[in-house]
Amino acid sequence: MYQGGLIDLHCDTLTDWKYTTTGNPDTLDDPSRVLSLRSIPKCVKWAQFYAIFIPDEVRGDDAIDYFEKNRANFERQMKLFGDRVAPCVNAETIRTAWDAGKTAAILAIENGSALAGRLDRVSLLARQGVRYITLVWNGENELGSGHTTDHGLSDFGKAVVPEMEKEGILVDVSHLNDPGFEDLFKVAKKPFMATHSNARAICSHKRNLTDDMIREMVKRGCLIGLNYFVKFLEDNGNVESLDQLMKHVEHFFKLGAEKNLALGSDFDGAVLPECLNSPEKAAGLYDYFIARGLTKEQAEGIMFRNAERFLAENLS
Numbered sequence: 001m002y003q004g005g006l007i008d009l010h011c012d013t014l015t016d017w018k019y020t021t022t023g024n025p026d027t028l029d030d031p032s033r034v035l036s037l038r039s040i041p042k043c044v045k046w047a048q049f050y051a052i053f054i055p056d057e058v059r060g061d062d063a064i065d066y067f068e069k070n071r072a073n074f075e076r077q078m079k080l081f082g083d084r085v086a087p088c089v090n091a092e093t094i095r096t097a098w099d100a101g102k103t104a105a106i107l108a109i110e111n112g113s114a115l116a117g118r119l120d121r122v123s124l125l126a127r128q129g130v131r132y133i134t135l136v137w138n139g140e141n142e143l144g145s146g147h148t149t150d151h152g153l154s155d156f157g158k159a160v161v162p163e164m165e166k167e168g169i170l171v172d173v174s175h176l177n178d179p180g181f182e183d184l185f186k187v188a189k190k191p192f193m194a195t196h197s198n199a200r201a202i203c204s205h206k207r208n209l210t211d212d213m214i215r216e217m218v219k220r221g222c223l224i225g226l227n228y229f230v231k232f233l234e235d236n237g238n239v240e241s242l243d244q245l246m247k248h249v250e251h252f253f254k255l256g257a258e259k260n261l262a263l264g265s266d267f268d269g270a271v272l273p274e275c276l277n278s279p280e281k282a283a284g285l286y287d288y289f290i291a292r293g294l295t296k297e298q299a300e301g302i303m304f305r306n307a308e309r310f311l312a313e314n315l316s
Contacts, residue, residue: 002286005045005098005304007311009195009225009262010174011035012110012269014050015070028077028085028105035267037084040103040279047094047104047304049132049195050074053269054111056139063113064121071128074107089129091312108172108195110134117142117156122163131315132170132193135160136180144180147206152179158187165190168316173197174225174264177206181213191220191314196227196264199251205232211255218256223310225264226302228276239273242288249289249302258298262307 013035014027022032028050029037040046052070054063078087086097088104097104107128112135115121125133135157138146143157153161161184164171171192173184184192194217200208209217209224217224226248230237233244252261265282266272276282289299297305 001041001043001280002283002303003043004286004300005047005308006283007047007094007262007304007307008267008282009049009193009223009264009307010051010108010110010227010269011048011265011267012051012053013048013267014074015053017053017055017269025073026077026080027073029081033268034272034277035265035279037081037103041283044279044283045098045304046279047088047097047106047307049106049108051108051110051134052114054109054113054137056111056113056137056141059113059141060116063111064116067109067114071107074105078105087129089131090315091308094308094311106131108132108134110172110175111137111141112143112157112160113141115142115160119156119159119163122160122169123167126167126169130169132172132195133164134172134174134195135184136175136177138175144183145177146175147177150177150179152177153183153187158183161187162189170314174227175207178210185216188220191222191310192217193223193225193310194264195223195225196229196266197224198227198232198248202247202251203232203235205235207232214252214255214257218260221310221313222260223262223307224252224257224260225262225307227270228265228267228272228282229270230273231271233273237271239275242275242285244273245276245285246288246292259301259306259309261302262304262310263302
């Protein structure tokens with residue numbers, strides 16, 4: 001079993017929604033979920049970004065209340081399970097957690113509706129420990145839209161990006177539609193992430209990244225997390241082995257993204273293939289990559305080193 005580090009850029013384990021509603025408030029160690037603290041291999045130094053997922057229909061003050069409820073639950077569980085997990089905000093604190101034998105937990109937001117259309121909330125969220133915000137989900141919010149429309153970033157969305165950069169919250173472009181990407185490229189000055197997105201040339205879903213997007217992200221020193229969702233791996237959703245994931249890896253490498261590639265499982269937020277439906281199987285990716293001819297440096301890069309370097313350079 002792999003005994004190195006693993007940084008996962010995205011899961012939906014923290015919040016209750018259609019894939020993960022179990023009635024257990026202790027979401028981080030719920031045995032009914034795909035990802036739980038108890039299911040993480042003890043020999044792996046694991047860092048997990050826990051996204052507070054906000055459904056598209058939750059807006060305004062309701063979105064703020066929804067976020068605060070889930071943030072409070074995150075902080076409660078950090079204390080409850082403090083012997084096994086530690087809240088982290090950057091690469092240095094992740095290393096400290098690992099040295100203490102704990103899982104590193106980093107708070108994030110999926111859906112910029114958590115801002116409720118208020119620019120002043122960016123600095124507040126930064127103080128509350130939020131390390132990235134996925135600008136949109138599938139539909140529209142105050143910032144822009146996901147793949148269900150062709151609307152790009154709104155004026156508010158274009159103002160949010162530089163504010164996030166100033167306050168030290170990373171921009172996540174997963175879910176952002178193609179016009180939104182074009183707008184983002186014009187306003188973003190710092191590297192950003194696609195925390196859970198694959199290559200559209202391999203699987204044609206609009207949620208995946210085009211070659212032009214990937215090349216531009218490589219040029220800007222961005223980070224891309226491989227998504228395990230079956231419909232983002234294969235057009236027909238029939239994923240029989242890790243070979244389908246490897247097709248995406250090879251394509252990213254061809255486009256120069258060897259140092260930009262990471263993991264973004266989407267645990268507890270997506271239908272997963274049998275070969276990637278547990279933390280133990282995700283940790284097994286290292287041995288698979290080696291068996292497929294990747295070097296130790298390349299395999300460790302995807303598992304954690306690329307993300308660790310990116311966080312060290314872009315989060316204070």
